[in-house]
Amino acid sequence: MIKIVTIIGARPQIIKAAALSRAINKRFSNQITEIIVHTGQHYDENMSQVFFDELGIPAPNYNLNVGSGSHGKQTATMISGIEEILMQEKPQAIILYGDTNSTLAGAIAASKIHIPVVHIEAGLRSFNKAMPEEVNRIMCDHVSTLLFSPTKTGFANLVKEGFKSETSKPYSANNPKIYHSGDVMFDNSLYFSEIAGTKTTIISKYNLDKNKFILATIHRNNNTDEPLRLNALFNALYKISEQNQLDVLLPLHPRTAKLLSFNLDAELYAKIKASKHFKIIEPVSFLEMIALEKNCKIVMTDSGGVQKEAFYFEKPCVILRPETEWVELVECGTAIITDADEQKIVEAFNVLTSKPNMLFPKLYGDGKAAEFICEEMLSNL
Ligand code: UD1
Ligand code: UDP
Numbered sequence: 001m002i003k004i005v006t007i008i009g010a011r012p013q014i015i016k017a018a019a020l021s022r023a024i025n026k027r028f029s030n031q032i033t034e035i036i037v038h039t040g041q042h043y044d045e046n047m048s049q050v051f052f053d054e055l056g057i058p059a060p061n062y063n064l065n066v067g068s069g070s071h072g073k074q075t076a077t078m079i080s081g082i083e084e085i086l087m088q089e090k091p092q093a094i095i096l097y098g099d100t101n102s103t104l105a106g107a108i109a110a111s112k113i114h115i116p117v118v119h120i121e122a123g124l125r126s127f128n129k130a131m132p133e134e135v136n137r138i139m140c141d142h143v144s145t146l147l148f149s150p151t152k153t154g155f156a157n158l159v160k161e162g163f164k165s166e167t168s169k170p171y172s173a174n175n176p177k178i179y180h181s182g183d184v185m186f187d188n189s190l191y192f193s194e195i196a197g198t199k200t201t202i203i204s205k206y207n208l209d210k211n212k213f214i215l216a217t218i219h220r221n222n223n224t225d226e227p228l229r230l231n232a233l234f235n236a237l238y239k240i241s242e243q244n245q246l247d248v249l250l251p252l253h254p255r256t257a258k259l260l261s262f263n264l265d266a267e268l269y270a271k272i273k274a275s276k277h278f279k280i281i282e283p284v285s286f287l288e289m290i291a292l293e294k295n296c297k298i299v300m301t302d303s304g305g306v307q308k309e310a311f312y313f314e315k316p317c318v319i320l321r322p323e324t325e326w327v328e329l330v331e332c333g334t335a336i337i338t339d340a341d342e343q344k345i346v347e348a349f350n351v352l353t354s355k356p357n358m359l360f361p362k363l364y365g366d367g368k369a370a371e372f373i374c375e376e377m378l379s380n381l
Helices: 013-029 048-055 071-089 101-112 130-140 151-158 184-198 219-225 227-244 254-263 266-274 287-293 303-310 327-331 344-353 370-378
Strands: 004-007 030-038 093-096 117-120 146-149 177-180 213-219 246-253 278-281 299-300 316-318 335-337
Touching: 004 013, 004 177, 004 370, 013 030, 013 048, 013 184, 013 303, 013 370, 030 071, 030 184, 030 370, 093 101, 101 117, 101 130, 101 303, 101 344, 117 130, 117 370, 130 335, 146 151, 146 266, 146 278, 146 370, 151 316, 177 370, 184 246, 184 287, 184 303, 184 344, 184 370, 213 266, 219 227, 219 254, 227 246, 227 266, 227 278, 227 344, 246 287, 266 278, 266 287, 278 335, 299 303, 299 344, 303 316, 303 335, 316 344, 327 335
Parallel strands: 004 030, 004 093, 093 117, 117 146, 146 177, 213 246, 213 299, 246 278, 299 316, 316 335
Antiparallel strands: none
């Protein structure tokens, strides 16, 4: 029996963790004990609790209730709380997801007291260190013992950074093992896709016509905090919606919701509020999000997870960022990077909605990445 401590904190990590907890529950409950630590980075009901209720994730054993704050303060409080729990629980490993401040805090706390770090979603790179996430993921990868990359590109990035593609046991932070494992979010999307169709009513709730609305999300800090960029994004969405008489459904992250009245031009904000097509709503649950992704015409987003889910559900995607870590999406021609450039966004929408026969090959594994990760942890920790 091994004991692992899983760190979650931000919305996408809570969802990602569901795949591993499900695999443990299904196949490995006699071999793996999972202790879940919620840092409290996300805390609104619709950014946290909703996912536990809906996805069957066990309640956290600990909640650090760290809340929001500057990068330094938030991360430092998490490090201190995680360290204390690790000293008490003495696990065989800490499991970290993605690239948030909760990920970085776990990496620092565990590596300093020599608890092996397992990084799920390793190797992804935007090559833009102005992004807090890029700093977090690089630092986490470089203290990890087992690194599970969802993509071939992620694996190759690690090799370019000096990780050995072949190495032998015993593995440690000084002799790490890297894998191309597939994506635990593909596991989740497959698993919850069926249920989403029957258990949600969001399409009728907002009077959405199937395949005739735009699903948008915006939360990346450089988009929300820079008025010029935020205005360009909303101008583009407004223009596209008016020109094409299409609804835009925008489940809004609280970060963006708090900044709209400060950073959006008052006239544009008023037009958007008055528009019959523009529907700005509270964040939705994961099953609702899947239902929206499956039924929309196109996705327009700066989210990492949502651009990939668009691909899983065979929808084109406009990526509202200067670059992406999920480069395969762009290589397949189903996604276009536009940054926050109004003209490029409108053009990308026109190109993607008039493109016939788009192909969405299976690039993210076989839906069993979480089981593979459990097997490897059992053999190699
Ligand atoms: C964080 C991650 C980002 C990830 C995103 C997922 C970092 C550095 N960033 O960004 O990589 O894509 O989560 O959603 O870790 N807020 C609330 N209620 C909440 C949570 C946040 O109101 O439950 C508001 C607060 O005003 C807070 C702001 O959102 O200051 C930003 O939250 P924070 O967790 O710091 O960063 P995110 O932008 O959510
Ligand atoms: N998501 C959700 N409800 C929402 C918006 C997003 O359940 O209102 C899900 C989405 O389906 C994906 C994850 O949250 O699985 C992505 O999180 P987010 O966009 O916050 O972060 P990122 O992936 O960019 O780090």
